[in-house]
Amino acid sequence: MYSTKHSDTSSFHQPLIPDPQSQSQHQEPPYVxxxxxxxxxxxxxxxxxxxxxxxxxxxxxxxxxxxxxxxxPSDPGLSIVRLRLDRLHFHTRPKISLDITLDSTIKVRNRDFYSIDYDSLLVAIDYRGKRLGSAVSDGGHIKARGTSYINTTLVLDGVEILSDVILLLEDLAKGAIPFDTTSQISGKIGVFFFDLPLKAKIWCEVIVNTRNQTIARQSCYPKVSEGS
Structure with a gap:
């Protein structure tokens, strides 16, 4: 009598050809x-x-x-060619005041390859940091790489000196009065189709001999325009 034993063979059953769907679930897609x-x-x-x-x-x-x-473009160069004091009178009655006439010739040199149209040339005079007066000349035209000479005359009559009377009396006793002059040119420079504003200043320190009414010494320096 033979006995037959049944064994579970499901664990040993494997497909001979792998299922492509099962491979696609576990394998990463290929890169090229x-x-x-x-x-x-x-x-x-x-x-x-x-x-x-x-x-x-x-x-x-x-x-x-x-x-x-x-x-x-750059600002024009300014230089003082001539600065002459034609008149200087000191008054004590009816009030302390000064009469001043100052002639100046300013050389304006255009260093650019563009022409310059200047509106005006302003010449002002100060004493001890206080503005006494100013004069304005008419405008003009300076060609490219050109030079122009501008003459101005500053005439002041009866300018009152209030806060610095003592200093003025001391300067008169010494025979020398220090003044500051500022020359400023304003206008525009034409660059292609544009008009660019320009402004240049030169500042001079002037010592006036009150005995012969001449300028004893002057020192001039370019000055950077402030603000406008």
Missing amino acids: VVLTYQPPHTRRLLSKSCRRCLICFATVLPFLAAAAYLLW
Whole structure:
């Protein structure tokens, strides 16, 4: 009598051909890397073209910088050619005051390649930081890279000296009065289709000899415009 034993063979059952659906669930999708190939002569041509571009840029850059420096607009240069005191009188009655007549010739040099149209030239005189008076001349035109001479006459009659009377008396006793003169030109410069504002100043320290009414010493310096 034979006995038959049944064994569970389900654990040993494996499909001979794997299921594609089960593989797609566990495996990652494939990646494709595309590599481009550049022949050696192409790489050499690219490197040569880059070098040529760099050489051209390095060659042109100094010329561009020089052109920008030359064409960039700048304020005109001012200098005092002549400064003469024609009249200086000191009055004590009915009030302490001064009469002053000052003639000046201003040289305006246009350093740009553009013309200048100036509206006016203002000449002012100060004593101890206080404004005594000013005179304004008419406008004009200065051609590119040109020079113009502008004459102005400042006439002041009966200018009162109130706060600095003691200092003025001391200066009169010494025979020398210090004055400050400011010359300022205002206008515009035409750059292509634009009108750019310009303003230039020059400041002078003047020592006047009261005995012979002459200018004993003068020192002039360019002055940066403030505000407007």
